[in-house]
Amino acid sequence: MTNSAAVLADAAAYAAAVEEASQAAAAYYATGESTLDDDAYDRLARGIAAYEADHPEQTLDSSPTGKVAGGAAVGDVPHTEPMLSLDNVFSAEQFAAWTASLERRIGRPVAAWSVEPKLDGLAVAARYRDGRLERLITRGDGIAGEDVSHAAAAVVGLPERLSEPVTIEVRGEILMTDEQFERGNAVRTEHGGAPFANPRNGAAGTLRAKDRAYRVETTFYAYGALPLPESGEPAALTDSPHSEILAYVAALGVHTAAGTPVEPVRATGVEEVQERVAAIGSLRASLPFGIDGIVIKADLAADRRDAGSGTRAPRWAIAYKLPAVEKITRLLAVEWNVGRTGIIAPRAVLEPVEIDGSTVGYATLHNPADITRRDLRIGDQVMVYKAGDVIPRVEAPVAHLRTGEETPIAFPDLCPRCGSAIDTSEQRWRCTRGRDCRLVASVSYAAGRDQLDIEGLGATRVVQLVDAGLVTDFADLFTLEREQLLALDRMGETSTDNLLAAIETARSRPLSRVFCALGVRGTGRSMSRRIARYFATMDRIVAADAEELQRVDGIGPEKAAAVVAELVELAPLIDKLVRAGVAMTEPGATPPPEPGTEESEADAADAADGDARGPGSELPLAGLTVVVTGAMTGALEKLSRNQMNELIERAGGKSSSSVSRRTSLLVAGEKAGSKRAKAEDLGIRVAEPGEFAEMVAAFLAVDA
Numbered sequence: 267m268t269n270s271a272a273v274l275a276d277a278a279a280y281a282a283a284v285e286e287a288s289q290a291a292a293a294y295y296a297t298g299e300s301t302l303d304d305d306a307y308d309r310l311a312r313g314i315a316a317y318e319a320d321h322p323e324q325t326l327d328s329s330p331t332g333k334v335a336g337g338a339a340v341g342d343v344p345h346t347e348p349m350l351s352l353d354n355v356f357s358a359e360q361f362a363a364w365t366a367s368l369e370r371r372i373g374r375p376v377a378a379w380s381v382e383p384k385l386d387g388l389a390v391a392a393r394y395r396d397g398r399l400e401r402l403i404t405r406g407d408g409i410a411g412e413d414v415s416h417a418a419a420a421v422v423g424l425p426e427r428l429s430e431p432v433t434i435e436v437r438g439e440i441l442m443t444d445e446q447f448e449r450g451n452a453v454r455t456e457h458g459g460a461p462f463a464n465p466r467n468g469a470a471g472t473l474r475a476k477d478r479a480y481r482v483e484t485t486f487y488a489y490g491a492l493p494l495p496e497s498g499e500p501a502a503l504t505d506s507p508h509s510e511i512l513a514y515v516a517a518l519g520v521h522t523a524a525g526t527p528v529e530p531v532r533a534t535g536v537e538e539v540q541e542r543v544a545a546i547g548s549l550r551a552s553l554p555f556g557i558d559g560i561v562i563k564a565d566l567a568a569d570r571r572d573a574g575s576g577t578r579a580p581r582w583a584i585a586y587k588l589p590a591v592e593k594i595t596r597l598l599a600v601e602w603n604v605g606r607t608g609i610i611a612p613r614a615v616l617e618p619v620e621i622d623g624s625t626v627g628y629a630t631l632h633n634p635a636d637i638t639r640r641d642l643r644i645g646d647q648v649m650v651y652k653a654g655d656v657i658p659r660v661e662a663p664v665a666h667l668r669t670g671e672e673t674p675i676a677f678p679d680l681c682p683r684c685g686s687a688i689d690t691s692e693q694r695w696r697c698t699r700g701r702d703c704r705l706v707a708s709v710s711y712a713a714g715r716d717q718l719d720i721e722g723l724g725a726t727r728v729v730q731l732v733d734a735g736l737v738t739d740f741a742d743l744f745t746l747e748r749e750q751l752l753a754l755d756r757m758g759e760t761s762t763d764n765l766l767a768a769i770e771t772a773r774s775r776p777l778s779r780v781f782c783a784l785g786v787r788g789t790g791r792s793m794s795r796r797i798a799r800y801f802a803t804m805d806r807i808v809a810a811d812a813e814e815l816q817r818v819d820g821i822g823p824e825k826a827a828a829v830v831a832e833l834v835e836l837a838p839l840i841d842k843l844v845r846a847g848v849a850m851t852e853p854g855a856t857p858p859p860e861p862g863t864e865e866s867e868a869d870a871a872d873a874a875d876g877d878a879r880g881p882g883s884e885l886p887l888a889g890l891t892v893v894v895t896g897a898m899t900g901a902l903e904k905l906s907r908n909q910m911n912e913l914i915e916r917a918g919g920k921s922s923s924s925v926s927r928r929t930s931l932l933v934a935g936e937k938a939g940s941k942r943a944k945a946e947d948l949g950i951r952v953a954e955p956g957e958f959a960e961m962v963a964a965f966l967a968v969d970a
């Protein structure tokens with residue numbers, strides 16, 4: 267929360283908070299390498315201020331409260347006039363209250379405002395003598411800053427020469443645009459350097475760096491100017507409206523935010539200001555550089571003069587802070603997803619973190635080269651950015667928070683979806699199967715052990731069939747001809763006959779497996795079994811509407827609608843399977859009564875009660891939730907876990923993979939571990955494989 271504060275319980279907690287904040291501020295203003303993200307720092311600073319308000323006598327000298335740059339002192343070049351900070355408001359109400367108090371102070375309404383972006387970089391003063399850039403100085407502690415003139419040549423928008431030979435100081439912000447940040451990190455890591463965590467950090471580090479073997483660009487935007495003491499320059503610089511000063515600076519050839527989508531505008535009245543504030547806020551995500559708020563300044567010199575300044579901030583300007591859009595969190599893993607066209611894209615799995623009101627658990631990583639460029643590692647603390655509707659992205663690791671425990675990110679050798687080779691010749695990796703990747707993957711999935719279980723039909727063989735144009739979906743498998751297979755590479759008579767026999771066997775698999783083979787999203791093995799047992803025939807599944815689907819245990823309104831929609835798309839494939847003679851019924855299951863009949867109403871009520879349907883209640887495992895663990899023996903020895911689950915469900919039970927209070931029975935084989943212990947703890951009945959085999963003996967014979 268933007269407005270929350272850390273709670274400091276006692277003097278020790280207060281002292282620790284002051285220490286942490288001072289260190290973070292020092293790092294932030296020196297190199298940009300803060301250990302805290304902005305939100306965390308603000309929370310801490312507010313906690314410190316609250317504690318000091320309650321215990322003024324305990325206030326420590328080292329406290330960052332009320333100091334420019336949190337008291338971080340760097341540099342020895344005195345400023346001609348202090349470089350102040352800004353006070354903050356966080357809401358329309360706070361802004362209206364601030365305006366009212368300013369107008370009370372000056373005794374009249376503020377004539378006009380300048381509303382401009384609060385650029386997220388660092389403040390500098392650029393001194394020009396006779397139109398030539400003489401010195402570039404950081405803000406430092408506001409009284410004196412550091413000379414960073416050596417970096418000026420790589421700052422876009424800060425000309426070496428002005429269009430007129432004037433002697434003035436231009437003040438503004440140096441930042442990195444998103445593009446400069448990307449490019450900067452690329453060169454930096456190429457040279458063995460650690461990447462910058464975010465553009466602000468990059469700008470700060472770049473300004474201070476000397477003798478770098480490479481060049482990294484930053485950008486300057488002016489937000490003010492003043493005459494230098496020795497200049498004898500136009501009094502206009504101090505007496506003019508702020509908007510005119512900015513226009514003057516721009517005319518001299520210095521970058522201002524004019525021309526960007528968030529350029530400074532003049533506004534009269536609180537309402538007009540609010541409108542512009544909202545507009546800038548909504549433009550934020552689409553800007554090519556970072557902003558962390560909006561600065562609102564009294565435009566007329568007379569208003570500014572009458573308002574005056576405090577030691578930390580002027581009273582004629584305020585920063586209207588936007589919510590933080592960057593947070594530091596941990597990179598837990600990288601997933602590789604394959605898109606429609608075969609593009610293989612990495613995605614970061616993050617320790618969930620709240621950013622601007624939503625919880626972020628995943629973020630895009632663009633492409634493999636990007637991971638290398640950013641030198642990301644698993645376990646890294648990373649800076650994550652999310653604003654508005656943009657997809658969250660990992661900006662970079664926070665390299666100085668590394669512990670040494672981080673591990674490299676493994677890149678896939680083969681397409682993670684279909685197992686084919688990967689084309690790595692371009693930045694974006696692509697499955698060599700392109701659009702066919704999904705086809706290879708879906709046919710391989712359908713042929714898999716837990717679906718149609720077609721022995722001898724691995725990914726390589728599927729690739730061959732797809733490449734030869736013999737298979738455009740898995741229904742085509744059932745119409746393959748012997749000659750066609752024999753014509754393929756490495757397909758002799760024996761393998762061909764074996765494959766054809768395996769396909770023949772697959773033709774009579776139970777409906778649950780055929781349905782599962784369709785790969786309907788959200789219906790894995792166990793859901794497919796429940797659907798097949800409930801409806802008993804494919805016709806009935808296809809005819810079901812969303813309401814009827816919800817009678818299947820575990821299907822809610824959302825999933826029901828999605829399944830119905832997907833089945834409409836799959837109708838041609840299902841028809842093709844029927845034509846190919848593939849079995850479309852579930853052995854042992856009875857179709858439910860036609861919807862709309864009296865019987866079906868009672869049935870719906872049963873389902874709502876959580877009861878097994880009609881005939882199911884006579885089955886040996888009716889109403890029982892069964893978990894299997896350990897190695898099966900005896901009659902059950904050859905059954906895979908999926909086949910065990912199928913067996914449980916045929917016998918009327920519900921299979922589950924984890925033991926909880928809701929478990930009714932645990933089938934515990936050899937080497938059963940923690941699940942057995944947990945079941946015993948919870949007093950759940952435990953059966954050995956032999957005992958269980960007897961309970962379900964009548965269902966063991968049914969061929970799965």
Ligand code: IVH
Nearest residue numbers: 350351352382383384385388389489561580
């Ligand atoms: S005016 C005395 N205008 O925000 C007036 N500051 O929190 C002080 N900043 O140190 C500055 N964009 O680094 C001003 N349009 C803008 C700004 C801006 C960013 C920064 C600047 C300043 C800090 C205060």
